[in-house]
Each structure stands twice: as structure tokens, then as C-alpha cells.
Amino acid sequence: MDSPSQPPPDHQVVVEEAPREPILTLPWPLTAYVALLALIHLRVLLPPELENWTIDVFGFIPKRYDSSLVNLQFEGGAGAKVWTFVTYSLLHANLTHLAFNVLWLLPFGSALARRFGALRFFVFLAVTAAAGALAHLVTHEHAVVPMIGASASVSGAMAAAIRFAFVRGSFLSFSRSDADTAAKVPALPLFRALRDRRIVGFLAVWFALNIIFGVGGIGVEGDSAGVAWEAHIGGFFAGLLLFTLFDPVPRVRSHDAADASSQDISDGI
Template sequence: MNQSNEEHQGPDGPYFHRPAREPMFNLPTVVVGLSLILIGIHLVRAYILSPNEEVQTLLLFAFWPVRYVSGFMAQYSWPGETASAVWSFLTYGFLHGSAEHIGFNVLWMAVFGSAVARRFGATRFLLLSAVCAIAGAGAHLATNWGDQVPVIGASAAVSGQMAASLRFIFEAGGPMSSFRRHDTHAYAVPARPLLEALSDRRVLTFILVWFGLNFLFGVWSAPIAGEGVSIAWQAHVGGFVAGLILFPLLDPIKRRWS
């Protein structure tokens, strides 16, 4: 993101300079690129793959907790065998069950992921997203051992992005603070330690509402129509917790101590 100054002309020449605000939809390239990849994969699955190819795609790349039950792989043949049991901890995040499903994830990534991408840069942003997706799969596996319903969606990664953004967006001068800045410096404000950040009523309220909504999703969760897969709230929680914990390890901005 580049900041420019607007020069205003008066009768005797320029009389002040004001920082020009960036366009609202000037999203980081990495967020746009990742969103297009997710959308492209979904369109290929929806309009190009045959029903049999779609089933094979889910077997190869969705996350199936049942695969990790002792003796399962020795008893059943599975596309990709052991390799797909490893990469599916990440690849499930590239699959979505419907246009609404992917739309929500892309929307929240545009809002919260963009803030993290502007602060972290592309490489750290992608690393955070990948580790949060893996953490989400691990959390779902731990709480749904042997479940035969596959899990898909980028929600765990996006939840991690949300959590990471909470570590700095409400700080003084941050992009969502009361006295916010409108330039790149808004995304470079020093962050407080986690326990101190949790004392901020805005951060705590966001987290409580977020966990409450995910609890409701868990109570009323059901397989996605036409796909036979479900969105797991435990994966969301795993990704969110990972984002909170990983933030200081990946944050390129020196932390503020009080």
C-alpha cells in the first residue's frame, strides 16, 4: 500500500498537504490471489469435474477423521494412501461446500486477513494461514476421533487470521481504534502481550461473541447440502487459538511492553 499527499491550491499557490486515503477495496495482493484460488477450485469442482471425479477429490483432499483409526488404512484402500492422510491436514481448507460457504470465508478474509497481510507481508501471512488450518484439523480430529464425516473449508485459517488481527487492530493508532490512522502505519502499531490485550473490553467482547456464535454453529450444525460434509466448529476454535498464540512468533513489529 502506498500513501500519497494531495496538494490543494489557493490563490497564492499550495496551502496545505493532506494524506490521501487509500481506496476501501485496495486489498493486499496475497489476499486477492488466495481468494481467487479458492474460488477457482470451487468453480472447477462445481462445473467441470464429473460426479466420480468430485468424489475422488474429496477422498484425496478433504479431512477424514476416520482415516486415523488404528488399522483403518490397512483394511481399506484409499486414494493417495498415507500421503493424502498427511496433506489433507492442509488441503481441506481449499475445498468448500457451496457458494455461500466460500463467500463467507472470502469476505472475512478480506476484512481481517487483509489487516494481517498488511502487517505480516505475504510469506508470513500464508504461513500463519497454513498453520492455523493444520491446527484446526488437529483440533477437529482430537474431538471427533473416528468420525466418518469429512471436513472442508478455509474457516480454520480465516479464524486464525481473525485472532491474529485482534492483537493489534484495536491498539492506539490501529485500523479499528478510536483514534485510528489511515495510512500504512495503522498496521504497524506495536502490540501488547496477550494477557494485557485480553484486558481490552473490545478484544474480550469480540472473542466472547465469536466463541458464542461458534457454539451455536456446533449445536445446529448439519452436513452441507449435496456434499455430505460438514463445517466443524472445533476446527474454527483450533485455528483461532493458534492465531492468538502464533501472532508474536510471526509478528515483524517490535512488541510493546507496559
């Protein structure tokens, strides 16, 4: 019986492993968005009167929509009633405010940018910003302090990302894949996601940290500044509920999601 042929002694078989991309390398849409926030923040170098004008024109001021104020005029005119639903999210009070929002956005925004692609990602950020502004308007209809900050969009990105973040192979699972693969695992059905104790626990920590550190869209007038919690909630629920409209990845069936979740927990033991 012939024995299996063997390669010559000087022949070496080399098996190359596919490169494993770091999970938090930034896709270009997120890099462009962060660069835009940083560029816009250079407005703090403007003379005080111009900086204040920028806040008045592009910040979100609920009093602007008060129809009972016949003689009160705001900078920006009628157009500001439209664009400030989004533009307020591109402004920040100071470098710390900007840094907190960017740091919160990096893991969730990176996954969403890879999953959605550039156009969907930018539209999603705009929609969640508008939802946060609407929530702030409903609850602070007579406020004259401008609201600024990207936290409504950050909250929306986080809410959307948790729909798939803990699924086996995704970026917060025990057995995650490379960045692109991790961002494109099938998402959990909404009610299944809200029953996952890891997701519930994560949300509890997130809300607690928000309370402690005061991350959020804030006013810019000294002692009157405060955290716009309603904007956070508006952006969060918009991201959670509208995720399906933006998501190009096919849905996972409920029992498949349960199997994946159970397997992921087993792998982590």
C-alpha cells in the same frame, strides 16, 4: 521595525494532503488467496464422480489415520495423510460457505497480510489450518465424513489480528490511520489483550454469530454435515498463541499498551 515579508498577491500556497487509503483495500497476498479459493471452487463444475474424488483426496478425513483399519483404503494413499492437513482448507461445500469465510477473512486477513508480508501470511494460514485439522482429528478420530473449509485459518487470522486491532491507530480503533500504518502498530501483550473489555466483547459476538450462522469447516454429505467447532478452536488458539512467531513488528511494552488503550477510549468519547 520591518514587517514580515508577504508573498505577492498572485502567489498562492498550496498544501497537498497525503492521500488516505481506504482501510479495507486488499493487499495482493489476500487477493491472491481469495482468488485461489474461488478458482478451486470451480471444481463444482466437474462431473459428480470427479468432484467426490477431489473431496476424498484433499478433504480432511480423521478415519484416514485410524491404524486399526488394516484393510480400509482411502483415496490419496499415504500422501493424503500429510497434505490434507492444509488442502481441506482450500475446499468449500458451496458458494455460501465460501462467501461467509471470505467475508470474515477480509478485515482481519487484510491487516495480517499487510503486517506479515506474503510469505509469513501464507505460512500462517497453513499453520492455523493444520492446527484446526489436528483439533478435529483429536476429537473425531473415527469420523469418515470429510471436513472442508477455511474457517480454521479465518479463526486464526481473527485471533492474531485482535492482538493489535484495538491499539490506537489500528483498524478497529476510534482513531485509525491509513491501512498500512494501521496494520503495523505495535501489538498488545497477550495477557493485556485478553483483559481488554473491547476484545472480550468482540470475541463474545464472534462466537455468538458462529453459533447462529454456522460458519465453519463442514462435511459434505447432506444430512451428516455439521459445524466443526473443534477446528475453529484449534485455528483460533494457534493464531492467538503463535502470532508472536510471525509478527515482524516490535512488541509494545505493557504500560505503553495501557496508555494507548486508555487514550483511544478517551478519543472515542
